[in-house]
Amino acid sequence: MLRTRRSASSGGRGAGWVVAQFVLMAVILALGALPPVWPGWVRVAGFALILCGIGGAVWAGRTLGSALTPYPLPSEQATLVERGPYGIVRHPIYVAGLLVFLGYGLLASVPATVAVALLAALWHLKAGVEERHLLERYPRYPDYTRRVRRGI
Numbered sequence: 391m392l393r394t395r396r397s398a399s400s401g402g403r404g405a406g407w408v409v410a411q412f413v414l415m416a417v418i419l420a421l422g423a424l425p426p427v428w429p430g431w432v433r434v435a436g437f438a439l440i441l442c443g444i445g446g447a448v449w450a451g452r453t454l455g456s457a458l459t460p461y462p463l464p465s466e467q468a469t470l471v472e473r474g475p476y477g478i479v480r481h482p483i484y485v486a487g488l489l490v491f492l493g494y495g496l497l498a499s500v501p502a503t504v505a506v507a508l509l510a511a512l513w514h515l516k517a518g519v520e521e522r523h524l525l526e527r528y529p530r531y532p533d534y535t536r537r538v539r540r541g542i
Contacts, residue, residue, distance in 0.1 A: 403461035407516045411460075414512060418491055418505045422498030436496025443489030450475045450482040462520035470528040472538070479541025480521070480534070484513040488542070510542065517542050 428436070451458050453475060457468035475482035488510055495503030517540065524531045 403459075403463040404516075404519065405461070407462055407512075407519065408460045411509065411512055411516070414505070414509045415491065418495065418502050418509060421502040421505050422494060424499050424501045426500050427498070428496055428500065428503070433497050436493040436498075439489045439493030439496065441493075443486045443491075443493060446475060446486030446489060447483055450486060454483075462516055463523050464520075464527060468527075470524070470530055470534065472534055477538060480538050481513075481517045481541045484517060484542045488513070514542050 427433070453473065454471055457465060457471065459465050459468070479485055488506065491506045491509055492503065495506050521531075521535070521540075528534075
Protein backbone atom coordinates (compact mmCIF):
# COMPACT_ATOMS: atom_id res chain seq x y z
CA MET A 391 0.00 0.00 0.00
CA LEU A 392 1.17 3.53 -0.81
CA ARG A 393 0.47 4.97 2.63
CA THR A 394 2.87 3.62 5.20
CA ARG A 395 4.71 5.21 8.08
CA ARG A 396 7.77 5.40 5.86
CA SER A 397 5.85 7.28 3.14
CA ALA A 398 5.32 10.15 5.57
CA SER A 399 9.07 10.70 5.84
CA SER A 400 11.08 12.44 3.15
CA GLY A 401 12.88 9.15 2.40
CA GLY A 402 9.62 7.39 1.67
CA ARG A 403 8.40 10.27 -0.47
CA GLY A 404 11.34 10.02 -2.87
CA ALA A 405 14.25 11.88 -1.30
CA GLY A 406 16.69 10.02 -3.57
CA TRP A 407 15.13 11.67 -6.62
CA VAL A 408 15.42 15.08 -4.99
CA VAL A 409 19.07 14.58 -4.03
CA ALA A 410 19.90 13.29 -7.53
CA GLN A 411 18.29 16.27 -9.23
CA PHE A 412 20.08 18.78 -7.02
CA VAL A 413 23.41 17.03 -7.57
CA LEU A 414 22.86 17.18 -11.33
CA MET A 415 21.87 20.84 -11.09
CA ALA A 416 25.10 21.57 -9.20
CA VAL A 417 27.11 19.66 -11.82
CA ILE A 418 25.52 21.69 -14.61
CA LEU A 419 26.29 24.93 -12.80
CA ALA A 420 29.91 23.84 -12.25
CA LEU A 421 30.31 22.78 -15.88
CA GLY A 422 29.37 26.31 -16.86
CA ALA A 423 32.90 27.35 -15.89
CA LEU A 424 34.49 25.04 -18.48
CA PRO A 425 35.26 25.95 -22.09
CA PRO A 426 34.22 26.06 -24.83
CA VAL A 427 31.58 28.76 -24.70
CA TRP A 428 28.84 29.38 -27.21
CA PRO A 429 28.92 32.33 -29.65
CA GLY A 430 27.32 35.59 -28.52
CA TRP A 431 23.96 35.16 -30.28
CA VAL A 432 23.52 31.71 -28.70
CA ARG A 433 24.24 33.18 -25.30
CA VAL A 434 21.54 35.81 -25.83
CA ALA A 435 19.07 33.01 -26.66
CA GLY A 436 20.16 31.27 -23.45
CA PHE A 437 19.31 34.34 -21.42
CA ALA A 438 15.85 34.47 -23.01
CA LEU A 439 15.27 30.79 -22.17
CA ILE A 440 16.24 31.42 -18.56
CA LEU A 441 13.68 34.21 -18.29
CA CYS A 442 10.96 32.06 -19.89
CA GLY A 443 11.81 29.17 -17.59
CA ILE A 444 11.71 31.31 -14.48
CA GLY A 445 8.34 32.73 -15.53
CA GLY A 446 6.97 29.26 -16.18
CA ALA A 447 8.27 27.92 -12.87
CA VAL A 448 6.74 30.80 -10.93
CA TRP A 449 3.40 30.36 -12.71
CA ALA A 450 3.37 26.60 -12.09
CA GLY A 451 4.50 26.94 -8.48
CA ARG A 452 1.88 29.56 -7.70
CA THR A 453 -0.78 27.42 -9.36
CA LEU A 454 0.14 24.43 -7.16
CA GLY A 455 0.26 26.58 -4.03
CA SER A 456 0.74 24.62 -0.82
CA ALA A 457 0.74 21.34 -2.77
CA LEU A 458 4.16 22.21 -4.25
CA THR A 459 6.75 19.63 -3.24
CA PRO A 460 10.08 18.46 -4.66
CA TYR A 461 9.10 14.84 -3.99
CA PRO A 462 7.41 12.53 -6.50
CA LEU A 463 4.87 11.49 -3.84
CA PRO A 464 2.23 14.20 -3.45
CA SER A 465 1.74 15.74 -0.03
CA GLU A 466 -1.25 14.65 2.01
CA GLN A 467 -3.15 17.93 1.50
CA ALA A 468 -2.51 18.05 -2.26
CA THR A 469 -5.35 18.07 -4.75
CA LEU A 470 -5.22 17.34 -8.47
CA VAL A 471 -4.47 20.62 -10.24
CA GLU A 472 -5.68 20.84 -13.85
CA ARG A 473 -5.73 24.61 -14.42
CA GLY A 474 -3.12 27.13 -15.53
CA PRO A 475 0.06 25.57 -16.89
CA TYR A 476 -1.21 22.16 -15.73
CA GLY A 477 -3.88 22.43 -18.40
CA ILE A 478 -1.11 22.67 -21.02
CA VAL A 479 1.39 20.05 -19.79
CA ARG A 480 1.28 17.66 -16.84
CA HIS A 481 4.75 18.58 -15.55
CA PRO A 482 5.23 22.31 -16.20
CA ILE A 483 7.78 22.78 -13.41
CA TYR A 484 10.08 20.19 -15.01
CA VAL A 485 9.63 21.84 -18.41
CA ALA A 486 10.35 25.26 -16.90
CA GLY A 487 13.37 23.90 -15.05
CA LEU A 488 14.75 22.46 -18.27
CA LEU A 489 14.33 25.83 -19.95
CA VAL A 490 16.27 27.48 -17.13
CA PHE A 491 19.11 24.96 -17.22
CA LEU A 492 19.23 24.79 -21.01
CA GLY A 493 19.35 28.57 -21.06
CA TYR A 494 22.13 28.55 -18.49
CA GLY A 495 24.06 26.01 -20.56
CA LEU A 496 23.73 28.16 -23.66
CA LEU A 497 24.76 31.21 -21.67
CA ALA A 498 27.69 29.52 -19.94
CA SER A 499 29.33 26.67 -21.89
CA VAL A 500 28.94 23.70 -24.21
CA PRO A 501 29.65 21.11 -21.44
CA ALA A 502 26.92 22.59 -19.24
CA THR A 503 24.48 22.44 -22.15
CA VAL A 504 25.27 18.80 -22.87
CA ALA A 505 24.78 17.87 -19.19
CA VAL A 506 21.21 19.21 -19.32
CA ALA A 507 20.31 16.02 -21.21
CA LEU A 508 21.07 14.05 -18.02
CA LEU A 509 18.75 16.29 -16.02
CA ALA A 510 16.03 15.85 -18.66
CA ALA A 511 16.41 12.06 -18.45
CA LEU A 512 16.27 12.13 -14.65
CA TRP A 513 13.15 14.31 -14.63
CA HIS A 514 11.53 12.08 -17.25
CA LEU A 515 12.05 9.07 -14.99
CA LYS A 516 10.98 10.98 -11.87
CA ALA A 517 7.81 12.15 -13.67
CA GLY A 518 6.97 8.50 -14.36
CA VAL A 519 7.24 7.67 -10.65
CA GLU A 520 5.18 10.74 -9.80
CA GLU A 521 2.50 9.74 -12.28
CA ARG A 522 2.17 6.28 -10.73
CA HIS A 523 1.51 7.93 -7.36
CA LEU A 524 -0.98 10.35 -8.90
CA LEU A 525 -2.83 7.48 -10.57
CA GLU A 526 -3.18 5.79 -7.17
CA ARG A 527 -4.32 8.96 -5.42
CA TYR A 528 -6.69 10.65 -7.87
CA PRO A 529 -9.50 8.79 -9.67
CA ARG A 530 -9.67 11.56 -12.32
CA TYR A 531 -5.97 11.32 -13.20
CA PRO A 532 -6.39 8.85 -16.10
CA ASP A 533 -8.82 11.26 -17.80
CA TYR A 534 -6.39 14.12 -17.17
CA THR A 535 -3.55 12.16 -18.83
CA ARG A 536 -5.70 11.62 -21.92
CA ARG A 537 -6.44 15.34 -22.20
CA VAL A 538 -3.06 16.87 -21.30
CA ARG A 539 0.32 15.86 -22.72
CA ARG A 540 3.12 14.89 -20.39
CA GLY A 541 5.61 17.58 -21.41
CA ILE A 542 8.75 15.69 -20.37
